[in-house]
Amino acid sequence: MKKKNRWLFLFLAPYVIGACVFIISPLFYSLYLSFTSRSLFGGGQFVGLGNYGYLFSDEIFRSSLVNTAYYAVLVVPSEISIALLIALVLHKETFKGGTFFRAVIFMPFVLSLISIGLVWSWLFSPGFGFLSQIADLLNLEFPSVLTDARYAMIGVAVATLWRNVGYYTTIFIAGLQSVPDELFDAAKVDGANGLQKFWNVTFPMMSSMVFFCLVIATIWAWQVFDLTYTMTKGGPARSTLSTGLLIYNTAFIDNQVGRASAQSWVLLIVILTLTGLYFLGQKKWVYYEND
Amino acid sequence: MKMIEKRNKVILYILLTIGAVLFLMPIWTVLVISFTSEGQVYTSGSALWPRQPTLENYQRIFEAYPFVDWFRNSAIVTSLYTLGQFISCTFTAYALTHFKYKGRELILGFLLATMMLPFQVQMVPLFLVMTKLKLVNTIWSLVVPAFFGDVTGAVCIFLLRQAFLQVPASLSDAAYVDGANPFQVFTKVYLPLTKPYLAVMVLLSFMTSWNDFSRPLVYISDINRMTVTGGLSFFRTEWQIDWSLTMTGTLMAILPCVLLYVFLQKYFEKMVISSGVKG
Numbered sequence: 001m002k003k004k005n006r007w008l009f010l011f012l013a014p015y016v017i018g019a020c021v022f023i024i025s026p027l028f029y030s031l032y033l034s035f036t037s038r039s040l041f042g043g044g045q046f047v048g049l050g051n052y053g054y055l056f057s058d059e060i061f062r063s064s065l066v067n068t069a070y071y072a073v074l075v076v077p078s079e080i081s082i083a084l085l086i087a088l089v090l091h092k093e094t095f096k097g098g099t100f101f102r103a104v105i106f107m108p109f110v111l112s113l114i115s116i117g118l119v120w121s122w123l124f125s126p127g128f129g130f131l132s133q134i135a136d137l138l139n140l141e142f143p144s145v146l147t148d149a150r151y152a153m154i155g156v157a158v159a160t161l162w163r164n165v166g167y168y169t170t171i172f173i174a175g176l177q178s179v180p181d182e183l184f185d186a187a188k189v190d191g192a193n194g195l196q197k198f199w200n201v202t203f204p205m206m207s208s209m210v211f212f213c214l215v216i217a218t219i220w221a222w223q224v225f226d227l228t229y230t231m232t233k234g235g236p237a238r239s240t241l242s243t244g245l246l247i248y249n250t251a252f253i254d255n256q257v258g259r260a261s262a263q264s265w266v267l268l269i270v271i272l273t274l275t276g277l278y279f280l281g282q283k284k285w286v287y288y289e290n291d
Numbered sequence: 292m293k294m295i296e297k298r299n300k301v302i303l304y305i306l307l308t309i310g311a312v313l314f315l316m317p318i319w320t321v322l323v324i325s326f327t328s329e330g331q332v333y334t335s336g337s338a339l340w341p342r343q344p345t346l347e348n349y350q351r352i353f354e355a356y357p358f359v360d361w362f363r364n365s366a367i368v369t370s371l372y373t374l375g376q377f378i379s380c381t382f383t384a385y386a387l388t389h390f391k392y393k394g395r396e397l398i399l400g401f402l403l404a405t406m407m408l409p410f411q412v413q414m415v416p417l418f419l420v421m422t423k424l425k426l427v428n429t430i431w432s433l434v435v436p437a438f439f440g441d442v443t444g445a446v447c448i449f450l451l452r453q454a455f456l457q458v459p460a461s462l463s464d465a466a467y468v469d470g471a472n473p474f475q476v477f478t479k480v481y482l483p484l485t486k487p488y489l490a491v492m493v494l495l496s497f498m499t500s501w502n503d504f505s506r507p508l509v510y511i512s513d514i515n516r517m518t519v520t521g522g523l524s525f526f527r528t529e530w531q532i533d534w535s536l537t538m539t540g541t542l543m544a545i546l547p548c549v550l551l552y553v554f555l556q557k558y559f560e561k562m563v564i565s566s567g568v569k570g
Contacts, residue, residue, distance in 0.1 A: 004390070007473035011386035014379040015398075015448075018439025023405055026416035033415060089303070097304070103556050104311045107318075110552045110559065112502035112520045115541045118527070119317050122324070122534055128336025130320045162317070167563060174564040223409040226504050230527065247411040252509065257415045264412040271407060 034261035040251065044258055051262035061263060063238060064246040065270070067153065071242060072221035074157040075164075079217055080210065082161065083168035088202070090169070091176035102173065106166035113163070117230030120159035121146060124231075146232050149239035156227050156240055164220075168213045175209040176202070204287040211286045215278055222271050243267050318549075325349070325539040332535045348539040355536065356522065357515050358543070365501060365518040368433045372500035373493055375437030380444050380492060384451035385477050389463070399452070406445045410505050413442065418509055432510040433503070433518070443499050447492045450562075454488035455481055491562045494555060498548055519544045 034051055038044030055061045086105065090098050108116060123130045126144035135142030145155040179202065187197045203210075225244035228234055234241035234249070243263065251260035319339075324332060325348055326341040335342070352358055387399055418427065426432040437444065462484070463476045471479065482489065507521025514525065523544055526537040552559060 004473055005392065008386055008390045008392065010474070011382045011390075011477075012398075013382075014438065015383040015386070015440035018379065018436060018441055018444075019401070019405075021420065022417065022436045022439060022441040023408075023413070026413045026420060027408075029416035029419070030412055089307075097307075101307055101311055102560070104314055106559065106563075107315070107549070107552060110498060110548045111545045112504055112523075112548075114504045114520060114523050115545045118523060118537055118541045119321055121527075121532075122337075122538060123317055123320065125534070128332060128534075130316070130337040133337050162314075170560060170563045219407055219409075223411065225411065230524075244409065244411050248414065248505075248509075251415045251418075257419075261415055264409065264415070267409055268412050271409060275407060 030261045030264060033258050034265050036258040037256075038258040040255035040257050047258070051259050052266070054259065055262055055266060060238065060241070061243075061246065061266075064241050064243045065266075067238075067240060068222055068224065068242045068244070071153055071157060071160075071224055071240075072218060074154065075160050075221050076214065076217045078157075079161055079164050079168055080213055083165050083172055083213070084206075084210070086165070086169045087172035087176055088198075091173045102166075102170065106170055108163045109167045111163070113226035114230050116159055116163050117227045120155065120162070121231050124155050147236050149237045152232050152236060152240045156224075156231055159227055159231065160221075160224075164217070168217070171209055171213060172206065175206050179205045207286045208288055211278070211282050215275060218274055218278070219271055222267065222274070321538045321542050324535050325542050327535055329533055329535045348535050352536055352539050352543070356525065356540065357517075358519075358522070358540070360515045361517050361519045361522040364430050364516060365520070368430050368518055369497055369500040371434040372437040373496040375434060375439075376444055376447055376496040377489075377493065379438055379440055380447040380451055380496075381477075381482065381489070383440060383444075383448045384455050385481060387448070387452050388455040388458075389473065389476070389481070402445050402448060405442050406449075408442055410442070414505070414509055421510055427510055428512050428516060430511070430516060430518070433500070433506055437496075437500075443503075444496075447495055450495070451485070451488060451492060454485040458484050487558075487561065491558050494551065494558050495562055497551070501548060 035046060035048060036044045037047045037050070090101055092098065124132075124145040126132055126142070126147070131145075132142040143151055145151045183201050183205070184197065187201045223244050224242045225248060228240050228242045228245045229248070232240040234245050244267070247260050247263045247267065250263060251257050320337055323338060323341050326344045326346070327338070328343070328345050328347055331343065383402075387395060387402075421427040421432045424432075424435075426435060440448075458481055463480050466476045466480050501518075502520055503518075504520050504524070507518045508524055511517055511521060514522075517525075523537075523540060526532065526540055
């Protein structure tokens with residue numbers, strides 16, 4: 001047995017080395033940087049909580065948090081509910097062609113976010129873009145979505161939905177297929193109608209998966225960077241400046257890595273807090289089979 | 292009753308088909324515009340069919356951007372990244388399942404926690420680490436971490452751990468009786484028994500690396516050293532954008548993943564399900 005554990009070092013070494021060099025030390029380094037006024041090219045000094053104090057009163061940073069929250073609110077509930085709806089239609093194994101429709105809806109998920117951002121920038125582009133051409137045909141006024149501060153974030157959200165819905169749908173379908181048929185039969189005997197069946201049988205059985213997707217969707221939404229970088233560069237009038245994008249700009253355009261690190265720690269704390277709240281709230285509605 | 296059911300079914304299929312067509316429309320319009328000249332796009336805009344199909348965008352793009360370099364870089368980065376992930380992720384998953392020791396659960400917990408870490412938190416220090424390691428502005432910055440453990444590998448390790456847990460202990464015990472060492476048990480018992488999961492892992496690594504945008508953007512500044520996906524950032528300048536060229540580039544950048552998806556669709560479904568549901 002002793003000998004066997006010598007082999008353990010070989011197998012564990014890559015991850016331990018990697019975790020130290022590429023995960024843990026960057027994390028601590030970033031925490032340290034957040035207390036300094038360092039620029040990308042070095043220099044700077046220890047400023048204590050100075051960066052955090054600055055961020056607290058910084059209009060741009062605050063609005064970036066508001067923008068990101070707005071994006072998350074636009075994206076998360078709609079992703080999950082649309083995916084749930086589609087999964088309910090497509091999950092039956094007897095449903096002919098289900099595999100095809102499932103394959104179609106998952107497809108955008110294999111594309112890079114930047115390419116999705118570019119494709120939707122094109123679709124939304126005013127005048128000659130695809131959507132405004134359609135609107136022209138129908139004699140409708142199509143707003144210049146991505147250059148209008150009122151609609152820009154909605155445009156980014158639509159692109160996100162197009163990409164992610166298939167991912168959640170696939171998870172939900174797998175979940176629905178694992179619900180034993182007897183449960184539905186029993187509900188039928190009890191005379192439950194479609195909606196009752198959904199709330200009393202299907203949803204509780206799916207709740208752990210819905211919970212998982214909610215957590216993932218929220219974490220992803222708060223990290224949004226690629227889409228806002230590509231589609232709008234944060235504009236117009238900073239209306240789509242997400243915190244993820246602001247951190248990049250602060251670090252690599254303004255070269256203020258100290259301040260950017262502080263921003264990123266605030267973002268991390270927001271994400272951890274939200275995840276924590278989800279886990280606290282889950283006892284109320286998530287049902288686990290093993291309980 | 293039967294009639295109504297049948298009619299409902301027909302309506303459902305019609306709706307689904309319309310939905311599927313609309314859903315794929317963005318990709319179709321990209322394909323169309325890549326065969327439409329820039330001038331045509333500006334005069335008559337988007338169309339359902341290229342009115343005067345032309346290959347000029349595919350010629351122009353190689354003149355305007357170092358697309359050949361980008362493809363070569365992406366090919367090197369993606370294959371080495373996938374190789375690195377294969378080694379480091381199978382090793383780690385094996386260490387997390389086949390051996391019993393104090394702290395095993397701690398490592399697993401740490402691994403799962405890293406999945407929550409936004410890249411933005413690591414972006415700056417990683418850039419500085421890469422600068423220290425003299426890897427910045429080389430494609431190695433995108434490859435080296437894969438051979439160890441970094442945040443992008445967590446999903447793969449978790450997925451492989453689920454697979455390795457299903458390997459029956461009796462098989463590895465029998466191998467030990469035959470005088471095998473743990474490394475042989477790893478290569479002769481664990482890996483052959485989990486081939487479908489290894490395929491899923493390779494696919495996932497390929498996609499992660501090919502589609503990665505933030506890391507190339509942060510680490511690499513020379514246009515010739517870019518990857519294809521990172522290179523897309525050069526298409527959009529502040530004031531103008533050449534749509535037919537941009538969409539042609541986008542199409543070429545997504546093509547490998549789309550083709551993989553079309554031919555290996557069942558593995559993708561497995562990938563989502565095993566990485567998601569069992570969590």
